[in-house]
Amino acid sequence: MDEFAFINQVKQSVYRQPSLVKGVGDDAAVFRQPSQDIVTAADTLVEGVHFSRAIMDPFHIGYRSLAANVSDIAAMGAAPAFYLVSIVIPDSCSDEELNGIYQGLSSAASVHHMDLIGGDTVSGSELSIAVTAIGFVQKEKARFRSLAQPGDILFVTGTLGGAAAGFHMLNSDKYYIDRTYYENKHRMPYIRSDFACQLESLNRVTLNDISDGIANEANEIADASHVTLTIEEERIPVRASFAQFTAEEQHDWKLYGGEDFELLGSVSEDEWDELKTIAERTETPLTKIGYVDSAVKKGHQVILIDHTNKPVQLLKKGYTHRNR
Amino acid sequence: MDEFAFINQVKQSVYRQPSLVKGVGDDAAVFRQPSQDIVTAADTLVEGVHFSRAIMDPFHIGYRSLAANVSDIAAMGAAPAFYLVSIVIPDSCSDEELNGIYQGLSSAASVHHMDLIGGDTVSGSELSIAVTAIGFVQKEKARFRSLAQPGDILFVTGTLGGAAAGFHMLNSDKYYIDRTYYENKHRMPYIRSDFACQLESLNRVTLNDISDGIANEANEIADASHVTLTIEEERIPVRASFAQFTAEEQHDWKLYGGEDFELLGSVSEDEWDELKTIAERTETPLTKIGYVDSAVKKGHQVILIDHTNKPVQLLKKGYTHRNR
Numbered sequence: 001m002d003e004f005a006f007i008n009q010v011k012q013s014v015y016r017q018p019s020l021v022k023g024v025g026d027d028a029a030v031f032r033q034p035s036q037d038i039v040t041a042a043d044t045l046v047e048g049v050h051f052s053r054a055i056m057d058p059f060h061i062g063y064r065s066l067a068a069n070v071s072d073i074a075a076m077g078a079a080p081a082f083y084l085v086s087i088v089i090p091d092s093c094s095d096e097e098l099n100g101i102y103q104g105l106s107s108a109a110s111v112h113h114m115d116l117i118g119g120d121t122v123s124g125s126e127l128s129i130a131v132t133a134i135g136f137v138q139k140e141k142a143r144f145r146s147l148a149q150p151g152d153i154l155f156v157t158g159t160l161g162g163a164a165a166g167f168h169m170l171n172s173d174k175y176y177i178d179r180t181y182y183e184n185k186h187r188m189p190y191i192r193s194d195f196a197c198q199l200e201s202l203n204r205v206t207l208n209d210i211s212d213g214i215a216n217e218a219n220e221i222a223d224a225s226h227v228t229l230t231i232e233e234e235r236i237p238v239r240a241s242f243a244q245f246t247a248e249e250q251h252d253w254k255l256y257g258g259e260d261f262e263l264l265g266s267v268s269e270d271e272w273d274e275l276k277t278i279a280e281r282t283e284t285p286l287t288k289i290g291y292v293d294s295a296v297k298k299g300h301q302v303i304l305i306d307h308t309n310k311p312v313q314l315l316k317k318g319y320t321h322r323n324r
Numbered sequence: 325m326d327e328f329a330f331i332n333q334v335k336q337s338v339y340r341q342p343s344l345v346k347g348v349g350d351d352a353a354v355f356r357q358p359s360q361d362i363v364t365a366a367d368t369l370v371e372g373v374h375f376s377r378a379i380m381d382p383f384h385i386g387y388r389s390l391a392a393n394v395s396d397i398a399a400m401g402a403a404p405a406f407y408l409v410s411i412v413i414p415d416s417c418s419d420e421e422l423n424g425i426y427q428g429l430s431s432a433a434s435v436h437h438m439d440l441i442g443g444d445t446v447s448g449s450e451l452s453i454a455v456t457a458i459g460f461v462q463k464e465k466a467r468f469r470s471l472a473q474p475g476d477i478l479f480v481t482g483t484l485g486g487a488a489a490g491f492h493m494l495n496s497d498k499y500y501i502d503r504t505y506y507e508n509k510h511r512m513p514y515i516r517s518d519f520a521c522q523l524e525s526l527n528r529v530t531l532n533d534i535s536d537g538i539a540n541e542a543n544e545i546a547d548a549s550h551v552t553l554t555i556e557e558e559r560i561p562v563r564a565s566f567a568q569f570t571a572e573e574q575h576d577w578k579l580y581g582g583e584d585f586e587l588l589g590s591v592s593e594d595e596w597d598e599l600k601t602i603a604e605r606t607e608t609p610l611t612k613i614g615y616v617d618s619a620v621k622k623g624h625q626v627i628l629i630d631h632t633n634k635p636v637q638l639l640k641k642g643y644t645h646r647n648r
Contacts, residue, residue: 021361022466026548027399027533028365028459030466034358037345040441041352042456044410046448075351086368086454088412117364118456124370130410130454132366132442135352142346142354209351224350 010102015115017081019136029117031082036136041072047127055170058097060187061129062104067189068211069133070112071261074196075209077143078135080112085131088124101129112193138200143207143265148225152206152266152292155275157192157284159237160214164257165245178241189261195284196263202274206266213256215302216316217264222300229266230303231290231314255304256317266292334426339439341405343460353441355406360460365396371451379494382421384511385453386428391513392535393457394436395585398520399533401467402459404436409455412448425453436517462524467531467589472549476530476590476616479599481516482609483561484538488581489569502565513585519608520587526598530590537580539626540640541588546624553590554627555614555638579628580641590616 011024021030045051045065053061066083073080085105089098098121109116114133166186169176176182199205206225208217214236218229236254245253267275272288279286295301304314335348345354369375369389377385390407397404409429413422422445433440438457490510493500500506523529530549532541538560542553560578569577591599596612603610619625628638 022468026468026470027396027531028363028402028457030361030363030400030461032361032463037354037356038362039352039354040406040408040456040458042408042410042443042454044412044444044446044454046412046446048449049447072351076354078352082364084364084366084456086366088368088370088450088452119366120368122368122370122452123373124450124452125372126412126448126450128412128446128448128452130366130368132364132408132456133352134364137354139356144346144350146350207351 010116012116016113017115019081020115020117023115023117029082033136037139037142039073039076039078039135039137039142040132041069042130042132043069043072044128044130056187058100059104059107062101063108063188065129065131066105066108067191067261068259069131070108070191070193071189071209071211073133073135074191074193075143075207075263076135076137077141077196077199077205077207078137079197080114080133080135080193082115082117082134083109083131084118085116085129086119087121088126088128089121090125090127093127112191137197141200143199143205144224145206145208145221146224147204148206148221148227148266148292149268150227150292150294152268153272153288154229154231154266154290154292156214156237156262156264156287156289157195158260158262159239159285160210160260160262161238161242161250161254161257163189163259164253165242177244178239181239186259189259191261192263192284195279195282198278198282199275202267202271204268205271205275208264210260210262210264212258213317214264215255215314218302218314219316221264221266222302226295226300228293228295228301228303229290230293230305232305233307235287235289237285237287255314334440336440340437341439343405344439344441347439347441353406357460361463361466363397363400363402363459363461363466364456365393366454366456367393367396368452368454380511382424383428383431386425387432387512389453389455390429390432391515391585392583393455394432394515394517395513395533395535397457397459398515398517399467399531399587400459400461401465401520401523401529401531402461403521404438404457404459404517406439406441406458407433407455408442409440409453410443411445412450412452413445414449414451417451436515461521465524467523467529468548469530469532469545470548471528472530472545472551472590472616473592474551474616474618476592477596477612478553478555478590478614478616480538480561480586480588480611480613481519482584482586483563484534484584484586485562485566485574485578485581487513487583488577489566501568502563505563510583513583515585516587516608519603519606522602522606523599526591526595528592529595529599532588534584534586534588536582537641538588539579539638542626542638543640545588545590546626550619550624552617552619552625552627553614554617554629556629557631559611559613561609561611579638
């Protein structure tokens with residue numbers, strides 16, 4: 001399939017976003033956004049690093065590529081609107097597989113009311129998918145990770161560790177309870193977009209999407225906000241069937257497991273009730289998992305109150321765990 | 325070098341664009357543009373397909389990657405503002421090479437007053453650089469390729485065929501006059517950004533950037549505008565030293581040579597003088613090369629009046645050339 005035939009095939013016949021002036025088909029796309037701030041993020045998925053065609057079908061590869069980018073937009077409290085995608089296609093990738101990837105992208109775009117407005121397909125030796133996502137947020141309401149303040153309640157959406165468990169299952173023939181749920185948690189992550197962009201009524205909320213595990217994201221908030229976060233391990237929400245895994249798996253996956261794409265955030269006690277109302281309205285499971293303190297002299301850090309009620313420092317993935 | 329060390333290294337300490345609210349460092353970047361339309365394009369360059377480390381140094385690979393995207397923004401009559409870049413880095417690429425690529429990107433960004441606001445670096449087996457560029461244009465003034473009208477003057481900026489000649493020289497040890505000029509035309513293309521975004525005073529102008537040869541771009545305008553374009557071959561501007569090449573090379577490179585990144589466009593006779601004034605003000609060589617007619621019954625097409633004064637149909641690169 002040549003590049004132009006392909007572009008014509010994936011070009012949307014109807015666009016969803018009223019701000020779009022010109023979609024695919026000229027040198028660039030044009031949109032207009034006089035009333036809101038514009039949020040944009042780019043992310044690339046490479047075969048063998050971020051996904052494997054051995055355990056993921058093309059549809060899921062496409063779906064997940066866009067979902068990962070929508071998650072970054074949601075983590076700013078913004079509503080996704082557009083995406084551009086560049087795919088490097090190796091000879092080993094058939095037209096059918098390529099169509100599957102686009103079907104997956106389109107399906108995720110449909111879920112999030114997004115329009116494809118640009119990109120290209122080029123040949124190469126390695127399959128990679130580079131997505132740029134663009135979203136909109138009310139002025140001054142972008143939710144930075146630097147906004148946490150002492151006294152805030154720390155919360156998380158959904159349950160954690162499921163995507164890592166799903167990835168494990170996709171690589172295993174063993175019998176597991178709830179296999180489809182976990183596999184889909186990895187292959188078709190549900191992004192908390194509706195919840196995130198309905199937070200505009202709140203004065204201040206901190207958000208970070210959990211793409212590299214809660215330990216990592218919590219440390220990013222602590223660093224950016226110059227605060228200490230305390231997380232109570234027993235409060236970290238997991239699915240009931242998560243108990244089927246070994247204690248070590250549970251611990252690793254819920255703290256360091258990547259790509260759950262749930263939201264970790266903080267909000268003042270005053271606005272906690274309103275946050276809960278928004279969560280109910282958008283059918284978003286919301287759990288209080290800890291609180292924010294001022295940074296201790298040792299620096300901005302994350303403390304985990306473990307299952308023995310002992311405080312340990314929670315470091316980013318790959319770092320040594322030291323007891324205090 | 326890990327991803328975070330690298331991001332901190334390339335992160336700009338000062339941003340140039342006043343519309344930027346938040347640059348690199350959160351889940352996504354944020355900007356605000358209430359008064360202008362927003363233009364965006366994505367383009368990926370893959371080693372072995374779009375460039376070779378054997379003949380291009382890392383600086384030029386980076387420079388050209390951004391320049392190619394700025395060209396798409398200029399072809400909409402817009403001023404570039406931001407870019408996001410995702411680089412897939414193979415093991416064969418040293419930290420020094422990677423820095424060279426970023427130096428090239430930064431240099432092109434500096435020329436065009438752009439800010440790096442996002443992206444990532446991921447490991448893979450093949451070097452590829454995916455850039456998304458974002459620019460701004462006065463409302464309703466994006467210059468679509470569909471705007472050409474019968475009676476328009478057809479024009480081109482700069483000279484054509486130089487980038488193809490430069491690419492040829494980079495692969496040759498032969499003696500050539502003006503070698504540095506031609507090689508730089510390929511390695512560090514000059515984008516007509518200043519000229520393009522000063523056209524806002526014109527009511528109507530069509531623009532297309534010459535990335536795949538004038539034959540290709542002219543056909544795109546003819547198709548999109550439902551018109552016939554006539555180009556006089558003798559008027560197509562080339563550099564004086566272009567005469568050193570064989571007749572066949574000259575013909576091929578000026579008509580089908582890619583990546584000159586000059587602008588092909590059309591404007592009404594009424595606005596031609598104003599266009600010339602803008603070209604003079606921005607020191608942009610501007611040449612009238614033909615005119616626009618209504619589409620003949622055979623369809624939208626491009627006619628080349630060749631050096632023997634005979635009209636031939638000019639087809640896209642790769643298509644058979646048929647005499648009429």
